[in-house]
Amino acid sequence: MTNHRTRSPLMRIILLLLATALLTACSPPEPPQLQQATLLPSAKPIADFNLINQKGEAFTLDDLKGHWTFAFFGYTHCPDVCPTSLGMLGRVMRRLKEDLQPDAMPQGLFVSVDPQRDTPEMLAKYVAYFYPDFIAATGDPAEIHRLTRQLGILYVKSAGDKDNDYLIDHSAAVVLFDPDGRFHALFNVPHDADKIASDFLLIKNYYEATR
């Protein structure tokens, strides 16, 4: 008759090896293979900023915490690239809604880099057109810059066809913040809604598995 008190040394070694193999199998998973996203080597904490949301309320770093956030930077006078990108982000949201519980849904944020022309009231109607839950923010140029410079997002006014119809050259990338409010990943153009949605689910799962 045998019990674990009388196991042979060989048996002990085999058990130890088995346990090690099991532990290795349960160790942190490999980073996901992504189609469009560029994952930051380590998520970058963001210093606080003070913007205004589409309801005219303060929008700060705290508003990026507790949920994932897709952010796009542009301006409403932009007729081609911005509606295309926001329409694409709206499709990402609708795709994710099929897979995620409401409380796990990411937030979609449009930051207007044109506070001279884009008011919170205008932004509220503008973003809701693309997806009802989209939020928007803008604010003092210095505060916009305080956020964008931490993300490598660039924008510069360029001459328009008329004096008051100036255009703005701006980064076309979509930024992903994690629920800690850190800059987590970047989606460069050309954007594909299905690829972004599936990348997001992989990033989210990996983040939750490695916490």
Place this chain on the structure above:
Amino acid sequence: MKRRLSLLLLSLITSLAAADSSLLADRAWVREAPPGASMMAAYLVITNPTDRDARLVEVESPSFAHVMMHKSVTVDGMARMLHQDSIPIPAHGSVALEPGSYHLMMPAPDTRLSAGETVEFLLHFDDNSSVRVTAVVRKKP
């Protein structure tokens, strides 16, 4: 006098119909402006079945105060809109005005255009020919 008047009328109608070009324009659509947007974009495909290169040099529309020719380009991750004096259509080729590339840009009219409505554009080419095209307003690409 009557004859001269009818000739004048005829030439006027002909110029309005503006089907005097060998170039073809189709698949024209206008992106419905999101609320608050002051600018709109229109897209179409122009085909040049002739033996010579052509250029689109001017576009007008009764629905918009003016129509500009633009091209969106993304260089090093920066999206820019570049004003175009003309848009080339190679001989036996075609050019697509499409999101993220060449497009027409118009100030949104006071009365909002909704999906399903149609607007007319008159395209003028460098050989002094013109093509009229009807574009449908669409909610998304």
